Amino acid sequence: MAARLTLGIDLGGTTTLLAVVDAHNAIVWDRRLPTLPEAGFADVGRRIEEAAAEGRARHPYEAVGVAVAAHVDARTGVLVSSPNLAFREVELRPYFERAWELPLAVENDVNAAAYGEYVVASAPREPLLAVYVGTGVGGGLIVDGHVFRGADGFAAEIGHVPVVPEGGEPCGCGRRGCLEAYAGGAAIVRRAAARLGPKGPSLASVDDVARAAAAGEAACRVVLEEAAAALGLGLAAAVNLYNPGTLVLGGGVARGWPDLVPRALERMRAAALPAALHELVTAPAQLGPHAGAVGAAALARELLAAPRLS
Ligand SMILES: [Zn+2]
Structure with missing residues (x-):
């Protein structure tokens, strides 16, 4: 053909x-x-x-x-x-x-x-869960070679998994305490700016927050660590619910703060069912x-x- x-x-x-x-x-x-x-x-x-x-x-x-x-x-x-x-x-x-x-x-x-990540991966273990941390946080799940959408198209909406039991930061979806309200790039910048107040350095991106943290701004360091912890908890929930064989991670926030993914995976590994982690393959997104x-x-x-x- x-x-x-x-x-x-x-x-x-x-x-x-x-x-x-x-x-x-x-x-x-x-x-x-x-x-x-x-x-x-x-x-x-x-x-x-x-x-x-x-x-x-x-x-x-x-x-x-x-x-x-x-x-x-x-x-x-x-x-x-x-x-x-x-x-x-x-x-x-x-x-x-x-x-x-x-x-x-x-x-x-x-x-x-x-x-896309599924078709370019060489023989990925399924299910494949791809999680993107950009301005917001999104996920997609591939099961038996097909997109798994759920009943109404909201399967793998990891960005709106609650990561705090009560209250928490407001999220764009209308709820509070969602993963995206801590780990999304927009949330990281907003939270860091709020903690620094009007006298702090101006922050336009996660890169700026990471630079300020590296220069000793403890408030920025705390916001980044909370982002990684929230992402780790969300990933642990996804691992326990879907038992993915492959976890692909991508998005711009990981480039702005390279410690995000290792810290989040560390937290995920400490929180998810140990047996669900044994064969889990994690990989960076290839297609950008x-x-x-x-x-x-x-x-x-x-x-x-x-x-x-x-
Ligand atoms: Zn939400």
Whole structure:
């Protein structure tokens, strides 16, 4: 069979990445666009269509996967809601199917990224759990070669696992005490700035917090240690619930503070069921910012492999 090309689109809050991927998950063409969601979905969709047409002219792909930073119904291809994009009830699959007349998969971006890490890993032990610590904290779970979504698409939402029993920091989801409210990059910066007060050094990123901690700011050190401890507890809960064979860790916060992952894994190992840890393989994410697009393209390839129903 000829190598079949598929297009993956990662539709994020600020940037949209398109990548045409070959059957070995290698990127043969890519394009980056500002998403500009405030212009509305019709405008975003039109610009994606234009870029995708350019890719198709050079590398004719046969199916498309769309990964989106949103709660999606993967069965119907409907974007249900998205705090990042401020879109609600967008019929993504019908819209893009009309535009391209190609098989089309729609998936949550973190689930797609986890699937991307799964397809590029060499013989990963399953289940594979991928956890990304960026501005927020997200997770995706692959079971028996498929994205495990749960009943409504919220499986592996590790960012909203409670890590304190009562009260705790407010979270973007409306609850308190979630992992993301301690270990997400936005939370780390906000908490460190609040502890330092107006006289402290200005903090714009986790890198700044890590630098201040290294320079002796004890308050920043405490916030970072609490982030690692919270992540470790969340990972321990995930290990006990899912018993993953492979745990992939990625996201920008680990680059800003390189001690995050080792400290969190240490905490996880102290808290999870010892027997669930014996065979657990931990690995850094391989695909970086391309994970969502590569995963979406790989999900699109599955549509080509599936038997046709009609
Ligand atoms: Zn939450």
